[in-house]
Amino acid sequence: MSGHDHMEPITTMPVVNLSVNGKPARADIASDVLLVTLLRDNLNLKGTHVGCDTSQCGACTVHVDGRSVKSCTMLALEADGASVTTIEGMAAPDGTLHPIQEAFRAHHGLQCGFCTPGMVMASAALLAKNPRPTERRARLIWGNASKYLWAFLSQQPQLPVISHGQQDHGRGRRQRRRDGSAAS
Numbered sequence: 001m002s003g004h005d006h007m008e009p010i011t012t013m014p015v016v017n018l019s020v021n022g023k024p025a026r027a028d029i030a031s032d033v034l035l036v037t038l039l040r041d042n043l044n045l046k047g048t049h050v051g052c053d054t055s056q057c058g059a060c061t062v063h064v065d066g067r068s069v070k071s072c073t074m075l076a077l078e079a080d081g082a083s084v085t086t087i088e089g090m091a092a093p094d095g096t097l098h099p100i101q102e103a104f105r106a107h108h109g110l111q112c113g114f115c116t117p118g119m120v121m122a123s124a125a126l127l128a129k130n131p132r133p134t135e136r137r138a139r140l141i142w143g144n145a146s147k148y149l150w151a152f153l154s155q156q157p158q159l160p161v162i163s164h165g166q167q168d169h170g171r172g173r174r175q176r177r178r179d180g181s182a183a184s
């Protein structure tokens with residue numbers, strides 16, 4: 001019997017090649033590793049957070065080939081060949097914030113901040129796909145983020161969003177109440 005008969009079979013880890021925030025990335029990973037784990041543990045991109053780990057909270061949202069994806073629901077191997085953007089890739093190279101990040105900053109849209117990266121990513125993907133979403137559509141995408149998204153939209157004169165008039169109407173009613181004038 002030759003020595004080769006007792007050799008263990010050579011197992012190799014699958015390799016994933018992808019682009020992350022515009023830079024090529026490569027990792028040897030087990031086939032059950034999630035995209036969020038690849039980003040956080042292998043690539044040290046800690047801005048993508050894990051909240052529920054059950055595809056509900058959206059804290060782990062990133063863009064995969066321009067689509068908003070909860071990275072806790074996607075295997076890293078499924079992202080092979082894809083272009084992934086995380087919150088670290090949203091600002092310009094000179095540090096200028098993405099307009100959605102700027103809107104969150106301007107409107108103090110942080111709360112505890114844990115979910116904010118995912119909210120920014122989901123909001124940016126929504127607006128990239130549909131610059132004039134209805135409020136209902138925005139709330140379907142992300143209930144909490146929608147109020148910041150609308151705060152942002154309401155300050156963009158080039159984006160005449162459908163429910164803009166409703167917002168103005170509500171603001172007018174509040175103002176009249178403060179002024180003591182009769183509500184219409």
Ligand code: FES
Pocket residue numbers: 049050051052053054055056057058059060061070071072073
């Ligand atoms: Fe909550 Fe991914 S961690 S949806």
